[in-house]
Amino acid sequence: MAPKYVLHYWPSIPGRGEYIRLAFEATGTAYTESNEPKTLLKHVMSCSKVGHPPHFAPPVLEIQLEAARSTKSRKTETSEDVKSSSPFFLSQTPAILAYLAPHLGLDGVKKGKNEEDPEVDQIRRAQVNQITLTILDLNSEVHDSHHPVASSAYYEEQVPEAKKRAEDLRKVRLPKFLKLFEETIASNEDEDHLYGSSLTTADLALFQLIDGIQFAFPKRAAALEKSGKYAKVFALKQAVAKLPKIKAYLESERRLPYSDGIFRHYPELDGED
Structure with a gap:
């Protein structure tokens, strides 16, 4: 059971x-x-x-x-x-x-006739986890862009610092991370995924990260997508959104709207560059 x-x-x-x-x-x-x-x-x-x-x-x-x-x-x-x-x-x-x-079944390990050595399976799981952890690193940086001084303080108490942090996020950190994710997809045997040939926690995490960034920084996200430098990243995000079970979830009441969580939209923190 x-x-x-x-x-x-x-x-x-x-x-x-x-x-x-x-x-x-x-x-x-x-x-x-x-x-x-x-x-x-x-x-x-x-x-x-x-x-x-x-x-x-x-x-x-x-x-x-x-x-x-x-x-x-x-x-x-x-x-x-x-x-x-x-x-x-x-x-x-x-x-x-x-x-x-x-x-x-989201660990990137091959099942059935193509099963591999158990030690290889452990390495594959660790590599999927490695990618997922990197995605969650950027998730934390997005949060810190609107709360750079103290999580316990209100946003309004740290606006000048947030503007500086958000500018660095937009201009430096987002391109750096997206370049890595683009390379990860491009170097994978199956460019429909970050790792392996089936859906993993890394794919789902990247979907959520990009979706959140598009909400919090719509101008910057649109500019990054338009640049064409990260086409595989945005294509993967769209592909995950179209998966039947994910699509049904996104259209349901179970999918909560963004509000005062990690991904927050403050117009003064956004920009095309």
């Missing part, structure tokens, strides 16, 4: 939880969400509800395994045994994606 998944994340924003939602949606994997803030906060900074180890911040993925699979136990902060039939919890977006990738 497949595990049951519950995604614990903030309500009303796509945020970092969106990268996880896309993995579930693309593969038709059943999952539920828990978004009530008071309940959500009980899952972070404490072991009392989730067991060891504690979690710093959402997203937190709850993994409910079939009870009969193991007789092992784990400890809560009160040192009480928790049977393996109790849920496991995992946080950090890249860690969650790395866990889900092989379970959902």
Whole structure:
């Protein structure tokens, strides 16, 4: 029996939880969400509800395994045994994606008659994770463009610094990252993907990143696409958007609109260059 998944994340924003939602949606994997803030906060900074180890911040993925699979136990902060039939919890977006990738067939590993050595499989998974981590690095830089001084401060309290940071992002960082992603696609055996010949977490992450950048920096994103230097990147983004399950998800109410999350549109931070 497949595990049951519950995604614990903030309500009303796509945020970092969106990268996880896309993995579930693309593969038709059943999952539920828990978004009530008071309940959500009980899952972070404490072991009392989730067991060891504690979690710093959402997203937190709850993994409910079939009870009969193991007789092992784990400890809560009160040192009480928790049977393996109790849920496991995992946080950090890249860690969650790395866990889900092989379970959902998004790890770039060849299946069937062309299966490879197990060690090669591990390397392939690590390489997909490498690409995904780089995409998430740029995700963090986009967030820091509107909150360059302190995440706990309001945007309005750091506008001058945000303008400087956003200018560097537009002129230097975006082209540098997009050049790498373009080369990654071009050097792959199948130019429809970042790695291998099937959909991976890296493809889904790149889709979400580019979509978010197009929302936050529409002028700059349009100029980068028009330049033709990153044609494969934008083509991959469009291809993922057209996948039947992703297309249905994007058209549903489950796809939350951008608001006060990672990708925010402030006109004063945007520009064609």
